[in-house]
Amino acid sequence: MISIxxxxxxxxxxxxxxxxxxxxxxxxxxxxxxxxxxxxxDSPPFDKSLLDGYAVAADDATSTRRVIEQxxxxxxxxxxxxxxxxxxxxxxAPIPDGADAIVKLEDVxLEDVxLEDVxHEDDKRPGESTIQLPKSGIAAGTGxxxxxxxxxxxxEVLTAGRHLSAIDIALLAEVGRPELTVTPRPRVxxxxxxxxxxxxxxxxxxxxxxxxxxxxLLALLExxxxxxxxLGIGRDDPKVxxxxxxxxxxxxxxxxxxxxxAGVMDLVPGVLQELGVRQVFHKVRMKxxxxxxxxxxxxxxxxxxVFGMPGNPVSTLVSFEIFVKPALRVLAGGxxxxxxxxxxxxxxxxxxLGKRPTYYPxxxxxxxxxxxxxxxxxxxxxxxADLAALTRANALTVLPEGNYEYxxxxxxxxxxx
Amino acid sequence: MISIxxxxxxxxxxxxxxxxxxxxxxxxxxxxxxxxxxxxxDSPPFDKSLLDGYAVAADDATSTRRVIEQxxxxxxxxxxxxxxxxxxxxxxAPIPDGADAIVKLEDVxLEDVxLEDVxHEDDKRPGESTIQLPKSGIAAGTGxxxxxxxxxxxxEVLTAGRHLSAIDIALLAEVGRPELTVTPRPRVxxxxxxxxxxxxxxxxxxxxxxxxxxxxLLALLExxxxxxxxLGIGRDDPKVxxxxxxxxxxxxxxxxxxxxxAGVMDLVPGVLQELGVRQVFHKVRMKxxxxxxxxxxxxxxxxxxVFGMPGNPVSTLVSFEIFVKPALRVLAGGxxxxxxxxxxxxxxxxxxLGKRPTYYPxxxxxxxxxxxxxxxxxxxxxxxADLAALTRANALTVLPEGNYEYxxxxxxxxxxx
Numbered sequence: 153m154i155s156i157x158x159x160x161x162x163x164x165x166x167x168x169x170x171x172x173x174x175x176x177x178x179x180x181x182x183x184x185x186x187x188x189x190x191x192x193x194d195s196p197p198f199d200k201s202l203l204d205g206y207a208v209a210a211d212d213a214t215s216t217r218r219v220i221e222q223x224x225x226x227x228x229x230x231x232x233x234x235x236x237x238x239x240x241x242x243x244x245a246p247i248p249d250g251a252d253a254i255v256k257l258e259d260v261x262l263e264d265v266x267l268e269d270v271x272h273e274d275d276k277r278p279g280e281s282t283i284q285l286p287k288s289g290i291a292a293g294t295g296x297x298x299x300x301x302x303x304x305x306x307x308e309v310l311t312a313g314r315h316l317s318a319i320d321i322a323l324l325a326e327v328g329r330p331e332l333t334v335t336p337r338p339r340v341x342x343x344x345x346x347x348x349x350x351x352x353x354x355x356x357x358x359x360x361x362x363x364x365x366x367x368x369l370l371a372l373l374e375x376x377x378x379x380x381x382x383l384g385i386g387r388d389d390p391k392v393x394x395x396x397x398x399x400x401x402x403x404x405x406x407x408x409x410x411x412x413x414a415g416v417m418d419l420v421p422g423v424l425q426e427l428g429v430r431q432v433f434h435k436v437r438m439k440x441x442x443x444x445x446x447x448x449x450x451x452x453x454x455x456x457x458v459f460g461m462p463g464n465p466v467s468t469l470v471s472f473e474i475f476v477k478p479a480l481r482v483l484a485g486g487x488x489x490x491x492x493x494x495x496x497x498x499x500x501x502x503x504x505l506g507k508r509p510t511y512y513p514x515x516x517x518x519x520x521x522x523x524x525x526x527x528x529x530x531x532x533x534x535x536x537a538d539l540a541a542l543t544r545a546n547a548l549t550v551l552p553e554g555n556y557e558y559x560x561x562x563x564x565x566x567x568x569x
Numbered sequence: 570m571i572s573i574x575x576x577x578x579x580x581x582x583x584x585x586x587x588x589x590x591x592x593x594x595x596x597x598x599x600x601x602x603x604x605x606x607x608x609x610x611d612s613p614p615f616d617k618s619l620l621d622g623y624a625v626a627a628d629d630a631t632s633t634r635r636v637i638e639q640x641x642x643x644x645x646x647x648x649x650x651x652x653x654x655x656x657x658x659x660x661x662a663p664i665p666d667g668a669d670a671i672v673k674l675e676d677v678x679l680e681d682v683x684l685e686d687v688x689h690e691d692d693k694r695p696g697e698s699t700i701q702l703p704k705s706g707i708a709a710g711t712g713x714x715x716x717x718x719x720x721x722x723x724x725e726v727l728t729a730g731r732h733l734s735a736i737d738i739a740l741l742a743e744v745g746r747p748e749l750t751v752t753p754r755p756r757v758x759x760x761x762x763x764x765x766x767x768x769x770x771x772x773x774x775x776x777x778x779x780x781x782x783x784x785x786l787l788a789l790l791e792x793x794x795x796x797x798x799x800l801g802i803g804r805d806d807p808k809v810x811x812x813x814x815x816x817x818x819x820x821x822x823x824x825x826x827x828x829x830x831a832g833v834m835d836l837v838p839g840v841l842q843e844l845g846v847r848q849v850f851h852k853v854r855m856k857x858x859x860x861x862x863x864x865x866x867x868x869x870x871x872x873x874x875v876f877g878m879p880g881n882p883v884s885t886l887v888s889f890e891i892f893v894k895p896a897l898r899v900l901a902g903g904x905x906x907x908x909x910x911x912x913x914x915x916x917x918x919x920x921x922l923g924k925r926p927t928y929y930p931x932x933x934x935x936x937x938x939x940x941x942x943x944x945x946x947x948x949x950x951x952x953x954a955d956l957a958a959l960t961r962a963n964a965l966t967v968l969p970e971g972n973y974e975y976x977x978x979x980x981x982x983x984x985x986x
Contacts, residue, residue, distance in 0.1 A: 178787060323957060325779050326769075327779075328779050353747030358663065367741075368738055414674060416639070540720045
């Protein structure tokens, strides 16, 4: 049986980024940029007022200036500032020719420049108002953001591969990109299998349980910005499984749960292989999750990854966290990053038996540190069908293989959920 | 002018959770539970096999047992285990009467129980196969998860107010809840205003810029699981703004950008008040973001919050992070949590002038610690219109009011973005 690291290496070697696509800016949040963005504008596109105030020539010695125009944001000056004159500008307005500083409205006192009919239409030449400049004078450049100060035409403002944030979306809007190239969301089909499963909300007969893996995987995929495709429940019958899996292979990835162990109804690997999915590995030295199955399906240059995960929900969750998440990240245009564990200190003792590393539902207390590390409380857990324990967990403690008893205070690795 | 803390206190006092609603389980991820979930099932619902193997009575002294039946997951046993007999069970199958332990398939060797016609239909009584039990014997309880071991009928499995994770969704499916009560996603209308704005992708004339606040706020809301409503751009004209704002007040929250400062085109507070929105505060001692406006609108028992944010995108972002996020959290059923800053150590010196605390775009290096704290690099920044600086930032350093120079190595607070 291979180790987790060996299995991760196989997943890494099979996973490829999806081909880039054009999307609208409003759909790009959280996706990876498929192109570098070179600005076609200067930002700001003109020398711009940072204040509501009066545009002046700083070296003009006259202390009284006649207000010859008012310019609002979105308007353009029709006049130049000449000695003895000023133009009233609003925040965001272009700086008039002849001006090199803005005097704050508050420093001048004149809020009404005598315009009867200003504004909603166009900038108007006002009456004969005057302002008194403050005695302290004003330095050239005050209150002005020069054209191109933030970035300029031809500058790369965002790099290909970037994971787009809301701020990036704003910058892309600023540089006038209503569409852009991204790596799209992976489409992932979900197929829980097992004769014991009924859909949540339907009548449960003896021996049956509600399908919890399906809703969990759909939610995990949603939280990773993938596009989940619900194939419903597959009964343990090759004639039922085959068409459902065929449909699942239309997606970029297929996740099957159940049917991968050693029982008589464990038909999943056989049916997948009949469909032409090449088995890459089956069974990994880990607990829970040992029977995990991984394969790839390549047709007409398109490559689809298939994970068969054990049917117990905690096994499915652990397989998803360890193997599926890093693969999805690559499909979505990111680099392969294996699960990143952190160090913590056990609050209680815990024993381990066996050759498989165990992922143990735990609660990490980040605020209660010991030896400079967060403390780790392993939770009462009834095994891989016990979802309730997992709802109280915020992490999985990684207990390495071997027979041992860790005492309280031992340092351990954990993976946050 | 009020302080940030005073402004946050006003926001806290006005924000109320939205009324609960019923949603389908598949739509509940990330929402807050509006009811406590009491299980109506035992988990597992029956004593359940944890293995593929053979159900036996542990105290039966016979070493050879005749296989009298096979039970797959989803099936039910038709026979009881009696002395000298065993029943072949698959993982997830109910434990037959008379059995109290499961012997692993691998410990018995017999994988084919001699069934010609097993399985896809129903459990069948097999032929006359026998198994040899391992000499070591077997302890009662081995390989069995007893009924109700994880949780039982009447037990509270999830508490009202919980933020639903994918694991919670799985547990809700397990307990058979296809619908549940949640606090719904807040509907938030977004209205950027300003004559200088044109929609991204349209032709930009002199004095104009592309609307970046709109796309940024829509993306920020999306990332917070709110339901954004795009009202388009509002020109600086009460006749245009009034119907748009009226429409925005149908939502749970209205976010307006621009038009809240002291310029002649700053019409937003006036129009909001004409519409019956009560001003709670206007202007906060902070930089950027000083002109931020906040009001509430109460009609027929429904309460809507309105934020007017300054038009420069960095000001809008800071106002959103400081005031809108905590308010949204309350609307979505959470508690009010003011922005939580962390401590870091400056890598370079930085000066500050003035009476307003400043939020300064910064890059936190969590891996490069000094004095046990992450290091804080303040970024070159051209003021509140400079979005490009913000795309390089992962945090805002909080520089308190006053005139001072912080040298490298000084401890500062920062807010992660």
